[in-house]
């Protein structure tokens with residue numbers, strides 16, 4: 001299998017391109033954000049906004065942003081996660097690492113796989129977040145798919161609570177046609193209706209703005225897309241929660257780097273540790289949140 005790792009630029013962002021056979025992944029050093037994943041000439045697996053800006057200091061709309069050490073609005077997180085932030089500035093949505101530079105610390109390629117390890121310099125903590133938690137993202141591409149592992153290792157002497165997500169944007173044929181399998185019977189929080197807790201009945205189909213936190217999940221979810229005759233499969237480890245998000249019409253118009261009609265062709269399934277699935281990292285402990293993304297014919 002031909003394999004290859006190359007450093008490239010995308011406007012202001014230093015990136016790495018990984019190739020394995022006909023599969024290709026591009027990762028930006030900023031945020032260790034995956035920007036694209038495709039297999040051959042097929043529709044890309046991850047969605048990247050046509051209006052994406054590749055600029056320093058700004059997360060790119062699409063791919064897989066890393067949300068850490070909290071997910072979403074800090075004020076909606078469990079108290080233990082809120083207590084970890086001591087900054088005087090308002091806490092940014094989705095944490096502190098998606099628009100800072102990470103370092104590509106190690107690369108490895110052999111006929112079976114190609115792999116990069118990114119590390120985020122958190123030794124002295126982050127602004128307003130004074131905890132010595134080492135953070136790395138391993139990106140591995142092989143003939144089965146793309147494998148992402150986000151590891152947090154507490155080097156400090158106190159326990160730290162964190163929430164996090166691999167905020168994956170998937171490319172789809174049409175939001176009205178796709179369904180998400182694996183959620184049946186699971187509890188979820190409907191963030192659009194007062195954060196009420198509900199229970200999913202059957203597969204999830206989309207008829208309007210969706211912003212839900214699913215809890216108590218199995219390790220496999222899939223996104224069935226009859227229009228593209230494919231099923232994107234997510235297999236996770238270290239996670240029992242996921243966020244399902246599509247902004248629909250009105251919110252799409254308010255989002256940065258997002259065309260007014262782009263909501264029809266994207267869906268986020270964000271492998272997470274949120275709500276009662278947050279991570280409490282004891283001193284010297286580590287936790288890895290992983291997702292493997294693969295494609296089956298459907």
Ligand SMILES: O=P(O)(O)OC[C@H]1O[C@@H](O)[C@H](O)[C@@H](O)[C@@H]1O
Nearest residue numbers: 072093094167211243245255270
């Ligand atoms: O615009 P941002 O900060 O990238 O966030 C995008 C979306 O991220 C999702 O994870 C949230 O559930 C949404 O509520 C949010 O709008």
